[in-house]
Amino acid sequence: MKEQTVVHNTFVIERSFAATPERVFAAFSDPAKKRRWFGEGRHHELEIFETDFRTGGTEKVHYRFGAGTPFPGALLTNEGIYQDIVPGSRIVMAAKMTLKGACISMSLTTFEFSEKEGGTEMIFTHQGVFYEGSGGPEMRKEGWEGLFGKLAEIV
Numbered sequence: 001m002k003e004q005t006v007v008h009n010t011f012v013i014e015r016s017f018a019a020t021p022e023r024v025f026a027a028f029s030d031p032a033k034k035r036r037w038f039g040e041g042r043h044h045e046l047e048i049f050e051t052d053f054r055t056g057g058t059e060k061v062h063y064r065f066g067a068g069t070p071f072p073g074a075l076l077t078n079e080g081i082y083q084d085i086v087p088g089s090r091i092v093m094a095a096k097m098t099l100k101g102a103c104i105s106m107s108l109t110t111f112e113f114s115e116k117e118g119g120t121e122m123i124f125t126h127q128g129v130f131y132e133g134s135g136g137p138e139m140r141k142e143g144w145e146g147l148f149g150k151l152a153e154i155v
Contacts (some may be wrong), residue, residue, distance in 0.1 A: 007130040008138035015148050017120045020111040021153040024120045025062075025088045026113065026149045027155050029053045037150040041070050044076070059093070073101045089113055104134035124148070 019025050027033045031051050039049040039061055048062040061078045065071045080095030091111040097104050107128040114121050126144065130136050 005132050007134075007136060008128070009125045009130065010125065011137060012143050013124045013126075013141065013144055013148065015122045015124070015152070016116065017122065017152055017155050019119055021088045021115050023119045024122060024151075024155050025091075025113055027151055028091055029087075033154060037154050038147060039063075043064075047075070053082065053085070055082055055085050059095075083108075091113065099133055102133060103131060105130045105140070107140075122148075 015154075027037060029044065030047075031053070034051060035046075039046045040045075041063070044063040044065050046061070047064055050061055051057070051059040051062075053059075054120040058144060059078075059080050059082070062084075063076045065074045065076065078095055078097045080093045082091065082093050090113070091109075093109050095107050095109065097107070105128055107126060110125045112123040112125075112142050114123075125139075126140065128137060128140060130140070134140070
């Protein structure tokens with residue numbers, strides 16, 4: 001029997017932020033703010049960051065991995081379509097990720113924001129299909145946790 005080459009996975013990350021839901025939501029809807037926490041990084045060069053934040057709008061992020069990474073010089077792309085946006089409350093996006101031109105995953109991500117005492121509760125649900133070369137769901141979850149740490153710094 002062949003080794004399984006497609007892995008289906010769902011994970012949930014819950015985070016609290018000491019900011020209003022509107023302020024946290026703005027870190028997604030404002031392109032300059034989202035670029036800071038989602039696009040920029042120490043281990044890659046951001047080549048493209050385009051976002052049209054509206055239902056049916058697209059987002060395109062292309063990174064070139066730097067020296068000292070597992071894939072120095074390789075291009076990683078993440079391109080998605082916003083499926084549903086409820087201001088201050090919810091964002092749903094479907095996306096495709098490629099590495100060196102090969103599709104490594106497809107995902108449906110949902111961000112839910114609610115007011116809680118002293119700030120915002122965010123529930124993030126990632127439903128993914130991971131192909132060869134993706135690093136799998138564990139690596140993706142670790143990546144999102146790091147991104148949410150950067151998000152916490154700007155809200």
